[in-house]
Amino acid sequence: MDSPVAVCSALAACLALCCAASALAAAFASAIAAKKFPQVGSAGTAKSPKPDALSASAKFFLERSDRAGAAISMLRAAILALSAFCIAAGAREILDMRQNWIGTVAAYALSIPALLTLQRAFIDLPFSALGRRRATAALNRLSKPFFVVYAIFAPLEFLAQKLGAAIFGGKHCENAPFEYLDVEVMLRAQNSEAESISPYAGKILNNALRLNELDVSDVMLPRSQVAYMDTESPNSENIALALEKGYTRYPLCRDNLDNCFGLIHIKDILNFVCSNESADSIDLMKIRRDTIRLKETDKLESAMLKMLKYKLHMAMVEDEFGGNIGVLTLDAALSQLVGKIRDEFDSAAQDKTIQAAGKNRYRISGSASLHRVEDFLDVDFETDEVSTFGGLITLTLGRFPEPGERILFSGQRLRVTVESVGERMVGDCVAEIEEPEREA
Numbered sequence: 001m002d003s004p005v006a007v008c009s010a011l012a013a014c015l016a017l018c019c020a021a022s023a024l025a026a027a028f029a030s031a032i033a034a035k036k037f038p039q040v041g042s043a044g045t046a047k048s049p050k051p052d053a054l055s056a057s058a059k060f061f062l063e064r065s066d067r068a069g070a071a072i073s074m075l076r077a078a079i080l081a082l083s084a085f086c087i088a089a090g091a092r093e094i095l096d097m098r099q100n101w102i103g104t105v106a107a108y109a110l111s112i113p114a115l116l117t118l119q120r121a122f123i124d125l126p127f128s129a130l131g132r133r134r135a136t137a138a139l140n141r142l143s144k145p146f147f148v149v150y151a152i153f154a155p156l157e158f159l160a161q162k163l164g165a166a167i168f169g170g171k172h173c174e175n176a177p178f179e180y181l182d183v184e185v186m187l188r189a190q191n192s193e194a195e196s197i198s199p200y201a202g203k204i205l206n207n208a209l210r211l212n213e214l215d216v217s218d219v220m221l222p223r224s225q226v227a228y229m230d231t232e233s234p235n236s237e238n239i240a241l242a243l244e245k246g247y248t249r250y251p252l253c254r255d256n257l258d259n260c261f262g263l264i265h266i267k268d269i270l271n272f273v274c275s276n277e278s279a280d281s282i283d284l285m286k287i288r289r290d291t292i293r294l295k296e297t298d299k300l301e302s303a304m305l306k307m308l309k310y311k312l313h314m315a316m317v318e319d320e321f322g323g324n325i326g327v328l329t330l331d332a333a334l335s336q337l338v339g340k341i342r343d344e345f346d347s348a349a350q351d352k353t354i355q356a357a358g359k360n361r362y363r364i365s366g367s368a369s370l371h372r373v374e375d376f377l378d379v380d381f382e383t384d385e386v387s388t389f390g391g392l393i394t395l396t397l398g399r400f401p402e403p404g405e406r407i408l409f410s411g412q413r414l415r416v417t418v419e420s421v422g423e424r425m426v427g428d429c430v431a432e433i434e435e436p437e438r439e440a
Helices: 004-036 038-044 056-063 065-094 101-133 135-142 146-168 180-190 199-213 235-245 266-274 300-309 330-338 370-377 389-397
Strands: 249-254 256-265 293-295 314-318 324-329 354-356 361-365 406-409 414-418 428-433
Touching (some): 004 056, 004 135, 056 135, 056 146, 199 300, 199 330, 235 266, 249 314, 256 314, 300 314, 361 389
Antiparallel strands (some): 249 256, 314 324, 354 361, 406 414
16 A cells, blocks of 8 residues: 555645646637737737737637537546645555545545635736736747647537537537637726726627627618618609608618619719709619628628628628518617617607506507617516517527517516517517516
8 A cells, every 4th residue: 555655745746736737728828819909908008919929829719719618627627626636645654544535525625615715815816817918929839739628528529519509409519609718808807907997888898799699680780771762763763762761771672672783872863953953854773873792691790890891881781592582771780789770850658669558558660670679668678689679589489470469578577479470570569568466
């Protein structure tokens, strides 16, 4: 049998290796976060390194930061468990508690809080700061060794995701857009010498992080609500339409939205009118402007980049068969970041998507913004998967609703009746808030 000294020496060596591995993991995770968010490094004072300063292996982990972060988290959990075992086993040998299992369990339990405190003080804080300050060097030097960690723990993380999805459902086990260590680093940087952001800036930041969850179909104006100019109609009728709607841009179509030739800007029509040209003499096909087509399944972020690239404020949205199902405006896309954009001609009275219809009774359009419904009714539907009230109903049912169908949102004490549906959208709904039962 090995002597207690030999056993304790082996356990001490194992514990030292665990501490070294934990320190490297903390530095590596912080380096990834600092490269993804340059303002994190050195409280925002360091300059962003050049993109070509990173090695190929470092770029590999930076592009897969969510999976790399999950692997590092599992590594640190394994290190913590092994370190606690080493301390408990060493105490067992030193105090000669080999036959006392109660003492062994107690030693193991007491070692965990001690390890957490020491790890935080002597490993996490200093090595995380080092990883932030020297992010490029840390990534380049540690990325190759961490391939071993990634190869071991990435399959385990995949299995954990599948197991969690099977037990709790895929909705509750989706990968977060950023690993928790990244968030920890960002919050620590925010609480340092850098000025804290305002509530409105924080709201914009949260909206920006959610942007990659939205599709074009979540924000587009549906086909039934699109006002367009018709080449088969007299110009006087098209101008009357523009005066009635008050928009700046209109799709130019023949008979319906599927036959779209481009966009008409009201400024181009005014140029003819101001030059004493007759309205009937205007050739809309000559003054039309080109636009682009977006797929309804395109991510909103990529759609915004395309519109900014081609300097467009409006784009057509088509379905999988190539038919136009609506339009996307740059204002609607930007409103997902900064909130509803209104000009001096807009008024609250013009927004009729939510209207009171009696005590605790409201008429809500399916196109109403889900955020506005939550603010208006003072409820929280706890979902970021949809952006409209009609989308919430479809998501809840798992299918498109039927007229007259009723849905109960028990957590919000809200009973909704679908009054009408369109071809591809939920129409008007009636929502009733149930009053809480009074105790006898």
